[in-house]
Amino acid sequence: MKHTAGTAAKAVGRTKSTITKAIASGKISAIKNDKGAWEIDASELKRVYPHSTNETVEMKHQKKHQVSEGTFIGDLVERDGLTYKKFTDVPFTGDVDEGLEQGSFNNGKREGHWVWYHANGQLKSKGEYKSGRQEGLWVRYHENGQLRSKGDYKNDTQEGLWVTHNKNGQLFIEANFKEGEQDGLLVQYYDNGRLWYKGHFKNGKQEGPWLWYSYDGTVEKKLTGTYKNGIKVSD
Numbered sequence: 345m346k347h348t349a350g351t352a353a354k355a356v357g358r359t360k361s362t363i364t365k366a367i368a369s370g371k372i373s374a375i376k377n378d379k380g381a382w383e384i385d386a387s388e389l390k391r392v393y394p395h396s397t398n399e400t401v402e403m404k405h406q407k408k409h410q411v412s413e414g415t416f417i418g419d420l421v422e423r424d425g426l427t428y429k430k431f432t433d434v435p436f437t438g439d440v441d442e443g444l445e446q447g448s449f450n451n452g453k454r455e456g457h458w459v460w461y462h463a464n465g466q467l468k469s470k471g472e473y474k475s476g477r478q479e480g481l482w483v484r485y486h487e488n489g490q491l492r493s494k495g496d497y498k499n500d501t502q503e504g505l506w507v508t509h510n511k512n513g514q515l516f517i518e519a520n521f522k523e524g525e526q527d528g529l530l531v532q533y534y535d536n537g538r539l540w541y542k543g544h545f546k547n548g549k550q551e552g553p554w555l556w557y558s559y560d561g562t563v564e565k566k567l568t569g570t571y572k573n574g575i576k577v578s579d
Contacts, residue, residue: 458470462487493507541567
């Protein structure tokens with residue numbers, strides 16, 4: 345199942361703007377369809393917002409996938425941030441190995457190394473969990489095997505430099521994070537390789553000089569200028 349930015353926002357109880365920003369930063373892996381709309385796999389949405397995804401939507405995606413102990417991942421449910429087998433009150437411990445998703449739960453929380461695969465068999469993403477939180481290096485790939493994004497998590501929030509590439513391997517975004525908020529240099533490029541915009545964030549808000557360019561390389565004067573606390577204060 346695939347979501348648009350709008351349906352993804354409804355499924356996890358966020359705004360559409362929050363979803364699109366997460367895509368732009370590389371936090372959520374998504375592709376644009378022929379109409380220019382974002383497409384997000386339900387499994388990807390679940391990975392980024394494991395405790396928020398609408399369970400009914402997610403279970404439709406999961407019913408066919410088998411897990412260890414002879415059960416199905418559709419027989420697992422989340423309550424208060426923990427994963428259980430249906431009709432039990434004991435947090436689930438065991439391995440998930442259903443082809444597209446592989447990893448382990450410990451006392452109802454994801455633990456250790458997890459990997460996801462695209463339907464064509466290509467590796468989709470891989471990373472580590474510690475007590476249900478993303479930790480350390482995470483890497484994601486496009487369906488054609490090209491690197492999609494790469495960066496570190498600390499206590500389930502993005503930390504340090506994150507780099508995102510488009511499906512032909514071209515650099516798309518370089519973003520820096522501190523405790524999950526953009527902090528430091530952000531650079532984004534058009535698909536023709538030209539610079540789109542460049543500037544710094546401080547505590548999640550634009551700060552200092554910013555440069556913006558149109559697709560043909562001309563300066564976007566309306567956006568270019570100096571920012572303070574997220575607001576443009578001068579040209």
